[in-house]
Amino acid sequence: MNTPAFFSQMALELHEEPDADATVQRIAEYARIAVGCDDAGIMLVHARKQIETAAATSARVAASHDLQIVHNEGPCLDAIDGDGVYVVPDTATDSRWLKWGPAVQALGLRSAVSVRLETRDRRYGSLNLYSSTVEAFDEDDVAVATIFTRHASVALAAKHNEDGLQIAIDARKLIGQAQGILMERFDIDDDRAFRFMRRQSQDRNEKLRDIAAWIVENRGNPGARFSHTAD
Structure with a gap:
């Protein structure tokens, strides 16, 4: 060899x-x-x-x-x-x-x-x-x-780091997409949209990425309710 x-x-x-x-x-x-x-x-x-x-x-x-x-x-x-x-x-x-x-x-x-x-x-x-x-x-x-x-x-090690980085990138994209949906739905800025998702994450004891995924998946669902409360 x-x-x-x-x-x-x-x-x-x-x-x-x-x-x-x-x-x-x-x-x-x-x-x-x-x-x-x-x-x-x-x-x-x-x-x-x-x-x-x-x-x-x-x-x-x-x-x-x-x-x-x-x-x-x-x-x-x-x-x-x-x-x-x-x-x-x-x-x-x-x-x-x-x-x-x-x-x-x-x-x-x-x-x-x-x-x-x-x-x-x-x-x-x-x-x-x-x-x-x-x-x-x-x-x-x-x-x-x-x-x-x-x-x-x-x-x-390189592949683990690469996979972890890709997961982080995907999560950031998903959170940004959910922010945009909330900004349009409630006519709020990006900071308030992020604070809303973070509060939902804390109250429900769920990851921020999972909250964002639910918002994105239900954006076209007329029965979905986003109970926004202004800060």
């Missing part, structure tokens, strides 16, 4: 993915190719320490991740919170995970590598590589996986 060309192509394709979900799936597929293993998967950490399988190249990878959640043990989980890189030479005999190991052996997964996905600012989860062969991963494979994970983490 031409390593520089591979990473360059990967960076371009990850940048072209439409959202974070598609980016994560592509990372898993590229990881399998980069290391030359049988399967790959990604576990991501969300708010309040919720962990989920965000990508898997096969059903048995998803099952392996689920077993770690069930037994509360495994290299993928430890990679997220522990030393960052875990190598499993043989799932059947590794004494670190006595419940998870035999369970994934039954799935045909005999060795694994888990590497934390992270940037300097955030831990995203773990990239997990699997093989049907015992002791399939050597030091070179671990080095490639570690380098790959650094590139993948940067791509994932």
Whole structure:
């Protein structure tokens, strides 16, 4: 494999993915190719320490991740919170995970590598590589996986930031559109229209964006009532 060309192509394709979900799936597929293993998967950490399988190249990878959640043990989980890189030479005999190991052996997964996905600012989860062969991963494979994970983490962070920025832009557009509707309906200026939406947001304990969305969606509904009170 031409390593520089591979990473360059990967960076371009990850940048072209439409959202974070598609980016994560592509990372898993590229990881399998980069290391030359049988399967790959990604576990991501969300708010309040919720962990989920965000990508898997096969059903048995998803099952392996689920077993770690069930037994509360495994290299993928430890990679997220522990030393960052875990190598499993043989799932059947590794004494670190006595419940998870035999369970994934039954799935045909005999060795694994888990590497934390992270940037300097955030831990995203773990990239997990699997093989049907015992002791399939050597030091070179671990080095490639570690380098790959650094590139993948940067791509994932960029896509998360891009998605977040787009959501913020869309929300601002929606709020501006709702302001215009209220200004026309009640003959008020933009400040009073915004204060009205903010007050509705506080009174109803709903996000400002959701209040704006309701106004926009019901602008042509004769039964909709905008109970404006002048400040």
